[in-house]
Amino acid sequence: MFDPYNNAYIVILRDEDQSEMLPIWVGKSEASSISLALESVAPPRPMTHDFMKGYLDAVNAKVISVVITDLNENTYYAKIHLTYEDSEYTVDSRPSDAIALALRSQAPIFANESVIRKQTSEELDQWLENLKPEDFGKLDS
Amino acid sequence: MQEHTSHTAESLLELTVDRVVEDPDTDTRILVLSRTDGKTELFMIWIGAAEGESIRRALDTSVTPRPMSHDLIKSFGEHFGVKTERVVLTDVKSSTYFATVYLESNGVTRTIDARPSDAIALALRCQAPMYVTQDVWDRRSGQNLDAWLSKLATKNIGTQEV
Numbered sequence: 001m002f003d004p005y006n007n008a009y010i011v012i013l014r015d016e017d018q019s020e021m022l023p024i025w026v027g028k029s030e031a032s033s034i035s036l037a038l039e040s041v042a043p044p045r046p047m048t049h050d051f052m053k054g055y056l057d058a059v060n061a062k063v064i065s066v067v068i069t070d071l072n073e074n075t076y077y078a079k080i081h082l083t084y085e086d087s088e089y090t091v092d093s094r095p096s097d098a099i100a101l102a103l104r105s106q107a108p109i110f111a112n113e114s115v116i117r118k119q120t121s122e123e124l125d126q127w128l129e130n131l132k133p134e135d136f137g138k139l140d141s
Numbered sequence: 142m143q144e145h146t147s148h149t150a151e152s153l154l155e156l157t158v159d160r161v162v163e164d165p166d167t168d169t170r171i172l173v174l175s176r177t178d179g180k181t182e183l184f185m186i187w188i189g190a191a192e193g194e195s196i197r198r199a200l201d202t203s204v205t206p207r208p209m210s211h212d213l214i215k216s217f218g219e220h221f222g223v224k225t226e227r228v229v230l231t232d233v234k235s236s237t238y239f240a241t242v243y244l245e246s247n248g249v250t251r252t253i254d255a256r257p258s259d260a261i262a263l264a265l266r267c268q269a270p271m272y273v274t275q276d277v278w279d280r281r282s283g284q285n286l287d288a289w290l291s292k293l294a295t296k297n298i299g300t301q302e303v
Contacts, residue, residue: 027191028191029189029190029191030210044237045237045239045256046254046255046256046259047256048191048192048210048211048259049210051214051253051255051256051259052210052213052214052217054253054254054255055214055217055218055242055244055253056217058244058251058252058253059221059223059244059246059251061217061221075206075207076207077207080213082217082220084220084221085221089220089221091213091216091217091220092208092216093208093213093216094207094208094209094213097208097209097210097213
């Protein structure tokens with residue numbers, strides 16, 4: 001979803017029973033990458049996250065899960081859990097890269113409860129109320 | 142992963158990134174490559190803005206507060222002990238360039254198909270050499286880069302062409 005006020009894109013994560021929503025502001029190219037993965041669009045050439053997935057596939061590494069661990073004002077944190085040669089690894093990343101990679105790896109996406117508590121849902125509701133229909137572009141799936 | 146014929150050293154030319162130029166008419170960047178053997182001819186490839194900025198950051202060795210996408214790929218390699226050994230620009234079809242990234246771990250080499258922008262953004266972060274095949278070099282665009290750049294500068298002043 002495009003955020004016309006901040007000239008940025010928002011990825012909205014929902015929990016399984018649809019009771020919580022977690023908005024994450026991401027850059028344009030990351031939003032486009034996440035959107036392509038959601039729509040299962042295969043671009044003619046591998047995009048950066050397809051290349052990232054290709055890198056992991058080439059060395060036989062698997063993404064087990066990704067966890068959004070902290071959303072501060074300007075710095076967002078996520079962890080990618082992987083297995084490689086029978087060992088587990090945890091790699092620090094931005095949530096946008098973690099989500100784009102998880103969607104391509106059929107890996108689950110989690111958020112720490114503290115992250116969800118921190119994001120007052122009122123803030124998002126208010127923001128959503130101000131949205132006009134034309135703000136909903138292709139990136140809203 | 143793809144099967145790839147190995148190129149003999151004789152048919153490969155080593156490249157270095159000369160600069161990344163903005164194309165004000167489109168949301169793209171122009172990656173300007175030059176040869177390490179001192180030849181002055183250049184080679185240019187149109188790439189996405191995000192990939193261009195990623196390459197520019199690698200050249201500046203500027204550090205962002207959070208890892209960007211290519212930093213993350215480099216980080217995977219560091220965690221696993223996988224080395225980005227080299228990248229090769231292997232083909233060009235209707236102005237689209239193809240690259241292969243060579244990874245090495247435990248004595249095994251694996252290859253990945255990539256766009257040149259991703260391959261080079263990763264290679265620069267891993268201090269891996271970058272090559273182009275003689276064939277792709279001979280078919281490159283960018284021979285008249287200087288003329289093109291001055292045209293670009295003029296165009297900036299006037300109205301935008303589509």
